[in-house]
Amino acid sequence: MIRCEALIVGGGPAGSSCASRLVAAGRDVLVIDKATFPRDKVCAGWITPAVVRALALDLNAYAAEGLTLQPFTGFRTGAVGGALRTTDFGETVSYGIRRCEFDDYLLRRSGARVLGGTPVATLRRERGEWVVNDRIRAEIVVGAGGHFCPVARHLNPPRGRERVVVAQEIEFPVPASGCLVPAATPDLYFWPDLMGYGWCVRKGDHVNIGAGRLDCDDLPATVRAFAADLARRGILPGGVPGKWKGHAYLLNRTTARQLVADGALLVGDAAGLALAPSGEGILAAVESGLLAAEALIEASDRPSADALAPYADMVARRFETRAERLAGVPAVPSWIVGAAAQVLLRSRWLTRRVLLEDWFLHRRRPQLPWRSDNAPLPAAAAD
Numbered sequence: 001m002i003r004c005e006a007l008i009v010g011g012g013p014a015g016s017s018c019a020s021r022l023v024a025a026g027r028d029v030l031v032i033d034k035a036t037f038p039r040d041k042v043c044a045g046w047i048t049p050a051v052v053r054a055l056a057l058d059l060n061a062y063a064a065e066g067l068t069l070q071p072f073t074g075f076r077t078g079a080v081g082g083a084l085r086t087t088d089f090g091e092t093v094s095y096g097i098r099r100c101e102f103d104d105y106l107l108r109r110s111g112a113r114v115l116g117g118t119p120v121a122t123l124r125r126e127r128g129e130w131v132v133n134d135r136i137r138a139e140i141v142v143g144a145g146g147h148f149c150p151v152a153r154h155l156n157p158p159r160g161r162e163r164v165v166v167a168q169e170i171e172f173p174v175p176a177s178g179c180l181v182p183a184a185t186p187d188l189y190f191w192p193d194l195m196g197y198g199w200c201v202r203k204g205d206h207v208n209i210g211a212g213r214l215d216c217d218d219l220p221a222t223v224r225a226f227a228a229d230l231a232r233r234g235i236l237p238g239g240v241p242g243k244w245k246g247h248a249y250l251l252n253r254t255t256a257r258q259l260v261a262d263g264a265l266l267v268g269d270a271a272g273l274a275l276a277p278s279g280e281g282i283l284a285a286v287e288s289g290l291l292a293a294e295a296l297i298e299a300s301d302r303p304s305a306d307a308l309a310p311y312a313d314m315v316a317r318r319f320e321t322r323a324e325r326l327a328g329v330p331a332v333p334s335w336i337v338g339a340a341a342q343v344l345l346r347s348r349w350l351t352r353r354v355l356l357e358d359w360f361l362h363r364r365r366p367q368l369p370w371r372s373d374n375a376p377l378p379a380a381a382a383d
């Protein structure tokens, strides 16, 4: 039998952030993951400066390992099939990373013991402890296993269909036929109902193309049409060289998952916290991982559901989870949304101030309380 104080199920950004903080506090942490790291994750690989600050990430050290770090100074935005507008902030406002590198780096940096290539198949409570796969005993289990996390399933028996974002992407080396997206200003293409968008992003010598939509029944057809639009524009003349990879996840506004139980809590996609409307999930994963670690340290050696309840309250405040409050609120008619989308995308000011600064970059969202310095980013962030 393997023993540990805290077993973290999933070594993505949520799990490694939580692990890192717990290890720093002297806890005995084991991260278990069904994949063997380095592993890839279906993702565009775009992170905002808030992620860098929350992780206290030394970008020079990151780049010095030869890992991809593409600064973005702005975006080109428009409607699917419509004209593009460039908004350049004149400074780095985001970064492109590759998840096969980033997640591995964070997990190594956490200092936690890692058990890779091991799916969690069974989970039960026994004499005040968790028993996992009949061979690991832990006082605490943190569900960081993404949307289909086994701990999330254990805490949340099925109760009807959840409103998910479904998304597909493909990442590949810049083809010989070229890619006309400027590396510093990735493309974002919106559907008129504002229920999703497509992207085309350069990250060093790689390109990532994809699209995600809320409540979408036929994403593959939508993605094919989007890729055809890119080819028609001449942005990716050679087309897409391979298979799309897809995944689903929840947004903070519509998640209704229970986050805590005796000796257990959920973080990241397992909790369903990606930020609407951009779908930025890495920031939510990192922040919830750190908040969970603080709650566990605070609860000390008595991590009952009551002692962990402040974590659920912090998450509700920080991520504005409000599924209950939204229930029964009538949807805005589609013609109004369509008209608003046109106004938004055609206005230079609204595109910059609302679409990009508020919805995508969260520029006015406060840092976590203990990361409030807003210190300038390290040198590797410079263009």
Ligand SMILES: Cc1cc2nc3c(=O)[nH]c(=O)nc-3n(C[C@H](O)[C@H](O)[C@H](O)COP(=O)(O)OP(=O)(O)OC[C@H]3O[C@@H](n4cnc5c(N)ncnc54)[C@H](O)[C@@H]3O)c2cc1C
Binding pocket: 009, 010, 011, 012, 013, 014, 015, 032, 033, 034, 035, 041, 042, 043, 044, 045, 046, 047, 118, 119, 120, 121, 144, 145, 146, 147, 148, 149, 150, 166, 167, 168, 169, 210, 211, 212, 246, 247, 248, 249, 267, 268, 269, 270, 274, 279, 280, 281, 282, 283, 285
């Ligand atoms: C197409 C697409 C594009 C996206 N683009 C972006 C983006 O550009 N920027 C952004 O911020 N967010 C993006 N997101 C969202 C982002 O990828 C997620 O929100 C983020 O990865 C969540 O991190 P996490 O640590 O909670 O989960 P994950 O990163 O999914 O990590 C979960 C880990 O748990 C492991 N695991 C799962 N099941 C088990 C099991 N049974 N036993 C053991 N281990 C298990 C997995 O192997 C995995 O390593 C995108 C999502 C999609 C689908």
